[in-house]
Amino acid sequence: xxxxxxxxxxSALSVPALAADVTISTDMESSFxxxxxxxxxxxxxxxxxxxxxxxxxxxxxxxxxxxxxxGKLDNESDKNLFNITIPAKSFNQKGFKGTFPATNVKxxxxxxQIGGASIPEKMIGDNSAxxxxxxxxxxxxxxxxxxxNKMVGVACVYVPxxxxxxxxIKNSFVAKKKIVFLTSKISIGTTIKVGxxxxxxxxxxxxxxVVPHTDAKTKALSYKYTMIAQTKPQFLNLKRGPIxxxxxxxxxxxxxxxxxxxxxxxxTKQVKAEILKQVSKQVDNIYESDVLDGRWFAKYLNAxxxxxxxSLKEPLKKSLEKAYTPDTSALVASYQKACERxxxxxxxxxxxxxxxxxxxxxxMQKLTQKFDHFCGxxxxxxxxxxxxxxxxxxxxxxxxxxxxxxxxxxxxxxxKKTVFDCKFTHKVTVKVDSAFKxxxxxxxxxxxxxxxxxxxxxxxxxLKYGTQL
Amino acid sequence: xxxxxxxxxxxxxxxxxxYIFTPSADKSQRAELSSQAEVAANKEAEESHEIDYExxxxxxxxxxxxxxxxxxxxxxxxxxxxxxxxxxxxxxxxTTEFKDESEDLMTQALNF
Numbered sequence: 001x002x003x004x005x006x007x008x009x010x011s012a013l014s015v016p017a018l019a020a021d022v023t024i025s026t027d028m029e030s031s032f033x034x035x036x037x038x039x040x041x042x043x044x045x046x047x048x049x050x051x052x053x054x055x056x057x058x059x060x061x062x063x064x065x066x067x068x069x070x071g072k073l074d075n076e077s078d079k080n081l082f083n084i085t086i087p088a089k090s091f092n093q094k095g096f097k098g099t100f101p102a103t104n105v106k107x108x109x110x111x112x113q114i115g116g117a118s119i120p121e122k123m124i125g126d127n128s129a130x131x132x133x134x135x136x137x138x139x140x141x142x143x144x145x146x147x148x149n150k151m152v153g154v155a156c157v158y159v160p161x162x163x164x165x166x167x168x169i170k171n172s173f174v175a176k177k178k179i180v181f182l183t184s185k186i187s188i189g190t191t192i193k194v195g196x197x198x199x200x201x202x203x204x205x206x207x208x209x210v211v212p213h214t215d216a217k218t219k220a221l222s223y224k225y226t227m228i229a230q231t232k233p234q235f236l237n238l239k240r241g242p243i244x245x246x247x248x249x250x251x252x253x254x255x256x257x258x259x260x261x262x263x264x265x266x267x268t269k270q271v272k273a274e275i276l277k278q279v280s281k282q283v284d285n286i287y288e289s290d291v292l293d294g295r296w297f298a299k300y301l302n303a304x305x306x307x308x309x310x311s312l313k314e315p316l317k318k319s320l321e322k323a324y325t326p327d328t329s330a331l332v333a334s335y336q337k338a339c340e341r342x343x344x345x346x347x348x349x350x351x352x353x354x355x356x357x358x359x360x361x362x363x364m365q366k367l368t369q370k371f372d373h374f375c376g377x378x379x380x381x382x383x384x385x386x387x388x389x390x391x392x393x394x395x396x397x398x399x400x401x402x403x404x405x406x407x408x409x410x411x412x413x414x415x416k417k418t419v420f421d422c423k424f425t426h427k428v429t430v431k432v433d434s435a436f437k438x439x440x441x442x443x444x445x446x447x448x449x450x451x452x453x454x455x456x457x458x459x460x461x462x463l464k465y466g467t468q469l
Numbered sequence: 470x471x472x473x474x475x476x477x478x479x480x481x482x483x484x485x486x487x488y489i490f491t492p493s494a495d496k497s498q499r500a501e502l503s504s505q506a507e508v509a510a511n512k513e514a515e516e517s518h519e520i521d522y523e524x525x526x527x528x529x530x531x532x533x534x535x536x537x538x539x540x541x542x543x544x545x546x547x548x549x550x551x552x553x554x555x556x557x558x559x560x561x562x563x564t565t566e567f568k569d570e571s572e573d574l575m576t577q578a579l580n581f
Binding site for chain 1: 562
């Protein structure tokens, strides 16, 4: 009886044309919110201390939340960037002998950081001027845009400002010369001054892309993140901290003047050479001029800052590769599962038609083959990814930035609601037998709307089609 | 007692005269000896990392012999070093205002 009812349904529907493949398609979406949240989660996971997690405030022996992670912590207010150890140096000039004592010059940076620098970031849905925070990690801005079947982005990191602490190291020693049974003495005093150096902020940006990648063997489609370019760090309002060496001699006579000049030059050279040696251990391409004009400070921080930006690359890669939807392997698996379910139901119904004499066993076999082919077609679906959405373009989604910390789901969301509406669209297309067009479309809608549909009308159409094979 | 005092003065006078008026031949002999001693001293100085003005290269000597203006010397050295530094070797730039580079970076990523 049931078969007869089914047969009546079949006859009521139009019979699709045989053969000829047709393309069916559906649009999918990736929200900016999802992508940015994934980036934020990735960054927090990889760098908890940077994002004020697993860190404590105001401790003498550990970095505080959002503190620039350079230098050895010395106390609650300063940290030691490095020490310049100048070994004892003996000299003999015109018979005057003396030893410049071993000296240790400590270079400190204040732990109090500087915020409030104006930065050229335009936020999505927010035209207000943006200023830096004094906490490191709070100023990471990400901008996303659509490319040709890929997503491109720019991430800019701003490091808060800081300053070196002025230090002065004084030494004195005596140069002696024996003249017959008399000893002439000259007291030489040295002063090594490390001038104040400061900057308001450091900015470094990088660009990246996320492109579809098809595995040569498995044909599985995945998304690969690649970093494209990185800018040189820009130091805002850098004030240099030169290192000066002053030498004075007492008991001066004409010999004293020569000793003074000699000692001045020798000691200055020694100090500069040691500074170069010590700083160049940590920074490439440092020149004597850098020590004289304070550029050493910027170069030292520059090297540390670059390492920090480098450390952002991997978390960004992980989070962006995870963030991207649709996951095509899941999409294919889902379609295939749905297809198998529909195939099983349809063929069971068609068998009833065969048993009732409405179709032959040969037609049953042909329909089974057609179904196998149809389900296989979904494995080769194509995606035109990251297309621009017209409403998102109008809302300025592709030209504005989002601050990573604003997207931290565990913090209070601070982003403007416009971000909710920003999205990319992805066009999914697949070629199927024209007879399966309706069924394929129904299954795509199931995926898009995320609900289970029996696609009953489409199945009945296929059963009718089977009787004509 | 007085005699003893005159004797002492005479001894000081003779010793002083000897020191001042020694013949040049003797001096050259002494200079040779002194030179040998100087070589030994220099060697010793090198071993002990002492710096001796006489053995400094001409340019460093010239630097030391300048009557004044060590700051000027340093400034000249600095200018020279900056001129000699390869272009773009710094790896950073100093600015009073941050530039917006995102458009350039985006273009690069799009064309990559």
